[in-house]
Amino acid sequence: MDNIISIAFTLFLVIDALGTLPAYLSQVEGIETKKCLKIAIRESLFALILMFAFFYIGQLLLELLGFSRSTVELSGGILLFLIAIRLIFSIEEHSTRWKKGKPFIVPIATPLLAGPSFFAVITIFAESDIANYTIFSAVLIAWFASALIYLFGRPIFNLIGDKGLLACQRLMGLLIALVSVRMILEGIKELVRNGL
Amino acid sequence: MMKQLIHLILLFWIILDPIGNVPIFVVFLKNLDPKRQRFVILREMLIALGILILFLFFGATFFKFLNIDTNSLEITGGIILILIAIPMIFSHPDRENLKAAKEEPFIVPLAVPAIAGPGILAAITLYGSGVEGSQWLVLTAVVIAWLFSLPILLLAPFLKKRMGDNGLRAVEHLFGYLLVLIAAQMILHGLVGVFG
Numbered sequence: 001m002d003n004i005i006s007i008a009f010t011l012f013l014v015i016d017a018l019g020t021l022p023a024y025l026s027q028v029e030g031i032e033t034k035k036c037l038k039i040a041i042r043e044s045l046f047a048l049i050l051m052f053a054f055f056y057i058g059q060l061l062l063e064l065l066g067f068s069r070s071t072v073e074l075s076g077g078i079l080l081f082l083i084a085i086r087l088i089f090s091i092e093e094h095s096t097r098w099k100k101g102k103p104f105i106v107p108i109a110t111p112l113l114a115g116p117s118f119f120a121v122i123t124i125f126a127e128s129d130i131a132n133y134t135i136f137s138a139v140l141i142a143w144f145a146s147a148l149i150y151l152f153g154r155p156i157f158n159l160i161g162d163k164g165l166l167a168c169q170r171l172m173g174l175l176i177a178l179v180s181v182r183m184i185l186e187g188i189k190e191l192v193r194n195g196l
Numbered sequence: 197m198m199k200q201l202i203h204l205i206l207l208f209w210i211i212l213d214p215i216g217n218v219p220i221f222v223v224f225l226k227n228l229d230p231k232r233q234r235f236v237i238l239r240e241m242l243i244a245l246g247i248l249i250l251f252l253f254f255g256a257t258f259f260k261f262l263n264i265d266t267n268s269l270e271i272t273g274g275i276i277l278i279l280i281a282i283p284m285i286f287s288h289p290d291r292e293n294l295k296a297a298k299e300e301p302f303i304v305p306l307a308v309p310a311i312a313g314p315g316i317l318a319a320i321t322l323y324g325s326g327v328e329g330s331q332w333l334v335l336t337a338v339v340i341a342w343l344f345s346l347p348i349l350l351l352a353p354f355l356k357k358r359m360g361d362n363g364l365r366a367v368e369h370l371f372g373y374l375l376v377l378i379a380a381q382m383i384l385h386g387l388v389g390v391f392g
Contacts, residue, residue, distance in 0.1 A: 065206055065207060068384075075373075075379070078376065079376055086286070097365075098362050098365075099360070101360070106366040107362050107365075110366050110370075111369045116285050116372060196384055
């Protein structure tokens, strides 16, 4: 149980719903609330499917390309670290990066919700000895929490505002940086212990 | 043997990054009529294949002449790949604001460096030098990976229209992560070779 919650929390951090909230809101800007809710539900369901797909695709690719555990951990850690730095120093320009139009799967389901960072972390878990059902329940919890943030995106944004969101992002960035460094260290440890 | 072949094909295909090259091809070919476009794509791809094969057979000899061992080649190739992967994940705007030349592209920039870029050349030289498997196996893998890239690029204008800028970019994000994995594996392999 402890394990589920700790994995779920890591995944929730990595999905980074608060950090990508402005990008989501700019995508649904000008769309009425009811329709907006429908889009949020649809896209988060797509995201859930993608999250499970990433788990299996990740496993298959690791098998085919023969990546070792240390490689997966190190590259996941490096990727997350880069993301964390961008969050802490606010160089993420998510909201302007995606063209507006009718959002369908792209960009809300992927890569805002289920993006490369999620892919990286889920492959690390897929490669570990943790039981599948533990990972799946953790994914469900993390997904649900993130989907809720998107569903109540506008009220949350109105409540905490631009500055509050920025503060949240920096805090999340710090937490992600911590997680990423732990992954890098685990990878190095694994490399030293078991080789490539 | 079969598994190693699949491994190499997948590896080369990811590094060749045909999907990531779609926007570049579209920008440089948009002034030509569709028939001419297909001809130019095929020509550039054939030139790229020729260069790849050249590196496969003579790259190792050339680097040996320069006193560069496989470990440094691996580490260098890995670092180059990571530097290629980072803008793929964070989509640096520079990469998309290419200025299209009026005249028809010849060799530069499509055959080299878009297709036969530094990343794939380093990888091919590395595997071609007989570190893992025979040269003929690597040659087969290169040709098959090239064949899998060809239709994607021939359909580049269509794909760009169908998937849109957002769709292509989302796919790029995910491929960026795979490239980071390959790069990390190369660097670690090289480091283990030096210190292990």
